[in-house]
Structures are given as C-alpha cells and as structure tokens.
Amino acid sequence: MDWMFLALIVLGVFSIVSGKICEVPSGNANLITSLNKKLLRSVEDESEEANPSVYLGLRLSSTHSLSLELEYLAKLQTTLVPSLKSSLSEHKPQPITGLLALYALALRAACADPITATLNDKTVLQHLKQQLHHEKEHIANSNRPLTNYYQYSLGVLSLCVNGVRLNPHVIHKLTEAQKHSAFLHKDSASVDTEAMAGLAFQCLKDSAELYDALLNEHVQHALGAVKAQLVKAQDEKGLIGNVFSTPLAIQALLAMNSAASQCSTAVETLVTEMSLGTFHNPMAISHLLPVLHQKTYLDISKMDCTGEDDSLVLEPRPPAGDLPPEKVMVRVGVESSKAGPAIYTGRVRVPKGSSLHDALKEMQRQKPQEFSFETVDSLWGPYLTTVKGVMTQQENQTYWQLIKSPDTPLIEGIADYKIEHGDTFILRKSKW
Ligand code: B12
Structure with missing residues (x-):
C-alpha cells in the first residue's frame, strides 16, 4: 500500500476517533479570535444594515x-423585518427567499421561536414555505427559480433546520436540479450553490422519517453526487471553487462527516488567507467562522443558548489610517456584450489603496456626461446594477460582470477590490 494513502487513512481514523474533523491547526487561537472580533466590530457599525448571516456567524462561534449579539438581534428585528413585511405585502412574489430563510435561521439561532414569530398575517416559517412554493412554480413555468438555486437551497435548509416537513415536490425539484447540473453558473458561483444544496440534502437525509422511501432515495443520491463534486473540485491548495466559496464547501463536507483528508489542506490554506487579511467582508467572515469553530448551519437546530461563553470583548477601535498621497492610474472599459465593441473607455487617477468603487465614483464625478453607474445594497455590499444608464435585470438573467483585463473575472465586488497601479477593468453586460 502506498505510504501517502496509508497516512491519509491514519489521519482520517484519528480525526474520527478524536471527533475533530477539519480542525484548525493548533497555535491559531489568536487569529480566530481576531476574526471573531472583526465580525463583531462590523456589527457596531451604525451605517451598515443588519445582516442575518453575520448574526449566524456570531452565534455559531x-x-x-452576548450583549452585543442581543443588540444585533434587536437591530435585525427593527431593520430587516419592516423590509421583509413590505416585500411580502406586494402582489407579485418577490425574490426574498434567501433573506427569509436567513431570518428564520437567525431566530432559531437566538433560541427565539420561529414557529410563533409572525410577519404580517403569517408566521415566518409559513411565509418561507409559501415562498418555496412560488420558487417551485417558477421552475415549472420558466425552468429556473424565482431567485436562484443558492437561495432555493437556503430556503429548504432553513425549513429543515427548523424541523418543518417540506412539500415533497419542493424537495424533488432540488434533487432534479442537481441531477440536471442546474447549479452551474458561467462563473465560479456554482460551488457556493453546490455547497448550500449539500447542506440542505444532508439535513433532509437526517430527517428521512418525514418522507417516503423513494424521495429519500433521490435525496441520498443527490447528496452523494454533491459530495463527490465538491471533493473533485478541490485544487492542490485544498480550495474548492475560490477562497470565498471554500468555507461553505467545507461546512458542507463537515456536515457530511467527510474524512479529515478532504478538508485539512483547505483549512490550512484558509488560515493562511486569514493572516493575509483576505477575509474582511463581514459576509465572507460569517461563512468562515463556523468552520473555524467546527460548526455548520446544521448545528443551529441543536442550539439551546444555555451556558454560553461571554468572554469576547472589543478593544477601542484603532483610528482609521489616511490613504497614502501616492496616486495610481486605473482604466475602465464598458462593454454591452462579450462580442460587442467597448461603449466607453476612460481612465482616472485615485489614491493608492482605493477600491474599484472609489475609482468609479471619481470617474463619474469627473465626467458625469460620459460615465455614470448605480448600485443596490446587498448582504455582500454594493452590487453594480446600472452602467451608463444600462440596467441589468433578474428577470432576463443579465448582470454587469467585473473583469480584470484581459479576461479574469474578479472574485470580489466593487467595494472590496483594492486597485493596483495599472489595473484595467472591463464592466461587461453578461448573461448568467
Ligand atoms: C447567485 C449569485 C450571483 C448571481 C446574482 C444574480 C441573481 N439574482 O441570482 C450573479 C451570477 C449575477 C452574480 C454576480 C456576481 N457575483 Co455572485 N454570487 C451568487 C451566489 C451564488 C448567491 C447569492 C445569493 O443569492 N445570496 C443570498 C441572498 C439572501 O443574499 P443577497 O446579498 O440578498 O443576494 C444578492 C447579492 O448577493 C447579489 N450578489 C450576487 N453576487 C454578488 C457579488 C457581490 C460582490 C455583491 C456585492 C453582490 C452580489 O445578488 C444576490 C441576489 O440578488 C453567491 C454565493 C454566496 N456564497 O453568497 C455568489 C457571490 C456572492 N458572488 C460573488 C462574485 C465575486 C460576483 C461578481 C462580482 C462576479 C464578477 N466578477 O462579476 C458578480 C457581481 C458584480 C456586480 N454587478 O456587482 C462572490 C463574492 C465574493 C466576495 N468576497 O465578494 C460569491 C460569494 C461567489 C464566490 N464564492 O466567488 N452572483
């Protein structure tokens, strides 16, 4: 037998015996604590909307x-709930499956009762069930969900974690989507979707007594296929997809009780990336923290909120450093399709360390007649919706893709990507 193979088996057996699959190598406790503090600090930021995923990241640590978590839960109730209520009172179903699902998970993670918590006329869980019904109908009519399969999976996961029996047709649509490779996007988004679906399938498998044998067989098959795909997608550094999809992928593998050999390299790489400062977006941190504490979204169902540690204390915020006076040149091209010619090219000088968002703002300030753009807020930050008056839409599955020239799609949004001297970006209207 090959020594390497033997070593992997010994490592796997050891991890199972010690019950610590995907454990972070010792000596990194301070790094983990500093990430916990980073996320907690984002909660203090008054200018940011409350984000249920951030709350889950804190709770799964x-x-x-505890006092800051409680305050944040109150902020969720006062900011997220009115916006959910207003979307739910619209005539047409709105694409809020993911938000509703996260809110129901947040309530469960707070040990509040999502079964009795209401939004307008129904409970949160009833709304979520209905929302998934709309998603299923949308697939039947248009061959794709109202939102996307990531949110569809999150909805299934949230109901399942909350102990709700789902409509078997809703589950079947998800297993069928897996079978027909419908989780694939043209860019790297597919791994996140695969991972979220994997978490949902694992939860369904664990509650098999609620469903009939044939459906359980479909779920079992889909689960096996997702696991195989995640393992196959792993590169030599252990990353699955990219650095931002890997935490969710590892959560899925952890929930599936995968062997340590399938995540130890990934965890080491994530630790390296943490020390390089790669994880600064609160959303990204919220997906990573559970992994660092060997938790997954499935653990929310077991939370009882008793005897919890309360030792995390934030030091006073360090003063924000000024941007250096040095300026860098950025070029931006706008294309209305991959094949089409550029409809705009321009350049602008901005302080070193600025984000792409800063550069676009400066460009718009200098030449408002020639260049303009709009964004909407999302859980990941500002999402670019409109460039030079051209709007992208959910309904026709178009978006403004961010590309670093010549042809590398960015793996961060406009507010997170820090530009370097000589960068050239293409904003390209694309299909997904
Ligand atoms: C589906 C999806 C898309 C769809 C969204 C359209 C739709 N209506 O479904 C499409 C394909 C258009 C897309 C585009 C992009 N995406 Co995307 N996307 C996702 C995915 C799989 C699910 C998002 C979701 O529905 N969340 C659930 C709901 C509840 O949260 P939400 O915030 O309300 O959701 C909205 C926003 O997230 C927004 N959105 C989607 N992607 C991105 C990316 C950024 C940076 C921002 C600010 C917003 C945003 O669209 C969602 C639906 O309206 C996530 C995976 C993940 N782990 O979250 C990646 C993810 C968020 N996307 C990512 C990226 C990088 C992008 C792009 C920047 C890629 C590019 N080079 O152009 C662009 C955004 C460019 C822009 N115009 O600003 C990264 C972000 C990583 C990071 N650190 O910032 C993720 C995590 C995938 C990954 N692992 O690389 N995405």
Missing part, C-alpha cells in the same frame, strides 16, 4: 459577546 464558541466565543461570544
């Missing part, structure tokens, strides 16, 4: 600041 082993160290807490």
